[in-house]
Structures are given as structure tokens and as C-alpha cells.
Amino acid sequence: MNETKFALFRAKLEEICFSIISEVKEKYKSQKGDLNEPAADIADGAVQSYDRQLMMGLGEKELRKLKLVEEAIGKIDAGQYGICLECEELIPEGRLSVIPYASRCVDCLEMIEKRNTII
Numbered sequence: 001m002n003e004t005k006f007a008l009f010r011a012k013l014e015e016i017c018f019s020i021i022s023e024v025k026e027k028y029k030s031q032k033g034d035l036n037e038p039a040a041d042i043a044d045g046a047v048q049s050y051d052r053q054l055m056m057g058l059g060e061k062e063l064r065k066l067k068l069v070e071e072a073i074g075k076i077d078a079g080q081y082g083i084c085l086e087c088e089e090l091i092p093e094g095r096l097s098v099i100p101y102a103s104r105c106v107d108c109l110e111m112i113e114k115r116n117t118i119i
Contacts, residue, residue, distance in 0.1 A: 001093065006076055012100045013073050020066045024059060068101040084108055 075081040082091045086108035095102055104112070 001082055009096060009100050010076050013069050017069045020062050024062050072101040
């Protein structure tokens with residue numbers, strides 16, 4: 001992979017990073033007031049509790065994705081971007097175009113998924 005492609009992938013990753021941070025901030029701002037209001041009855045309390053759990057779950061998912069994106073940017077800086085963590089072969093550029101923070105090639109990812117479904 002040449003320097004131009006690394007720069008393009010870095011720009012994609014930075015855009016994803018910015019998008020995740022903006023989205024989480026916006027969700028937090030828009031729902032912060034709603035979640036702190038007292039519940040009118042038991043049903044409203046249950047809905048507020050569900051909303052809190054949903055918001056926390058989305059935050060955890062976004063946090064994991066943000067971590068993967070930051071790791072990928074670090075790999076670009078270290079000259080290790082696009083190398084599979086399992087087999088240490090190059091991850092195809094087509095895969096990185098779709099998921100620029102991918103850390104494994106498709107073959108290794110499939111093997112991991114098969115192992116996890118057997119257990």
C-alpha cells in the first residue's frame with residue numbers, strides 16, 4: 001500500500017472517529033434532560049429505565065468501535081496498518097475500504113466465528 005492510500009484510509013478513520021464522538025455527544029445532550037425527569041407512574045418509570053439501558057448499550061457499542069478506529073490510526077502511524085492480527089498477512093484493500101478499522105482478514109474472522117459457535 002502506498003502513502004496516498006494510507007492517507008486516504010487515515011482520513012476515513014478520522015472521519016469515523018469524529019462522527020462517533022459527535023453522535024454520542026448529541027445523544028447524550030438530547031436524552032440527558034428526558035432521563036432525569038421524575039416518572040409519573042410505574043409504566044413511565046419502566047420506559048425511562050429501558051431508555052437508560054438502551055442509551056448505555058449504544059454508548060458501549062460506539063466506544064468499542066471508537067477504540068478500534070483509534071487503534072487503526074495508531075497502526076498507520078506505526079507502519080502496521082492493514083496487517084491481520086491472526087495470520088499477519090495483508091488484509092485486502094477491498095475489506096479495508098468497507099471497514100477501515102478491520103483488524104483481521106475475512107478468513108481468520110470466519111475461523112474465529114466458527115470456534116466461538118462450536119463452544
